[in-house]
Amino acid sequence: MIRTWLDPFPLVAILRGLRPSDALDVGRALADACFRVIEVPMNSPEPLESIRLLSSALGDNFLIGAGTVMSVEQVAQIAAAGGRLIVMPHADTVVIAEAKRAGMYCVPGVATPTEAFSAIQAGADAIKLFPAEQLGPAALKAWRAVIPRDLVVLPVGGIAPESMAPYIAAGANGFGLGSALYVPGRSADDIGRRARAFARAWKEGSQGIHT
Numbered sequence: 001m002i003r004t005w006l007d008p009f010p011l012v013a014i015l016r017g018l019r020p021s022d023a024l025d026v027g028r029a030l031a032d033a034c035f036r037v038i039e040v041p042m043n044s045p046e047p048l049e050s051i052r053l054l055s056s057a058l059g060d061n062f063l064i065g066a067g068t069v070m071s072v073e074q075v076a077q078i079a080a081a082g083g084r085l086i087v088m089p090h091a092d093t094v095v096i097a098e099a100k101r102a103g104m105y106c107v108p109g110v111a112t113p114t115e116a117f118s119a120i121q122a123g124a125d126a127i128k129l130f131p132a133e134q135l136g137p138a139a140l141k142a143w144r145a146v147i148p149r150d151l152v153v154l155p156v157g158g159i160a161p162e163s164m165a166p167y168i169a170a171g172a173n174g175f176g177l178g179s180a181l182y183v184p185g186r187s188a189d190d191i192g193r194r195a196r197a198f199a200r201a202w203k204e205g206s207q208g209i210h211t
Contacts, residue, residue, distance in 0.1 A: 002105050002125040005063045006152060009034045010174025011198055012087075014067055014156070015050070016041040017184035023050040024057050029188040031058060033195035039087045039176075041067040042074055048081040055082030063105065072098040079104060087176070089130060091115040093122035107154065111135060116147055126152035128176060133158030137170040144171035161201035168205040175202070 006012075013030050015023075018040050030038060038054060040047045047066060055064045065085025066078045075086055075098045086099040088108040099106035100123040109130035110116040116127050127147075129140055132155035140153065147153070155167045156176035164175060181194050 002107075002152060005037050005105075006126070006174050009036055009199070009202075010152075010154075011035060011195075011202060012037045012039060012154065012156075012174065012176040013181060013195070014039050014041065014087075014176050014178040015044070015182050016067070016178060017044050018047075018050050018182070019045050019184065020049040020053055022184075023053045025188040026182065026191055027054045027058055029192040030195055031062070033192055034199055035195060036061065037063045037085070039065050039067040039085060042070070042078075043068050048077055051078065051081045051083045055084075065104070069095060069099075071095065075099050075102055075104070087128065091119040091122075091124075093118055096122040096124055099123075109156070113143060113146065116143065120148065120151065126154060126173075129153055129155040129172075131157030132167065137166040140167060140172060141170040161197045164198075164201045165205040168202075 013035050040050045051064055051066060063085050065083040067087040069086045069088050072095055079102050084104050086104050086106045088095060091108040091110050096106050096108055105125045107126045107128050108119045108124050109128040110119055119127055129135055152173045154174050154176050155172050159175050159177055160180045177198055182191055
């Protein structure tokens, strides 16, 4: 279950634009801040090489995979590189099914209840509320009244430490973190500081809600 990875620390690092030459320093900075789930979007430079490096260096205690996955062919490439996680901006049920056939975790992006239920029926392990900044906590609260209570929902898009609490109160189980955490050229020390700020915000926002 994907909760095995997310329950201890439910923040996903989205490393869009990561280069293989920076992968290990960035990965170690995130690991030091307790992150255990990392995705390298497929529209990054040489994403499969970064996934290969991260998977090899960080080992089985980390869930490494790809974001912005758009095709079944990419699923096979990611698996061959050692990735075990498929994250998508959309809810293509064919890609979801292929990821599950490959024995991988899959988190598709959804923006409507119809997309959410289609993704769930196709085998999604969790859903990505995307773009969260447009949908907002009110939409998540309404969704939580109808979608399975045990389904992991991760808001993604425009999330900053100071914006997390309303989503947590609305039922978020964690978050995917993009440019507020990582952009190309940001130092590993800076990434580490930002990662720890997100970790503090999750702990403070979820206290008494997620146990």
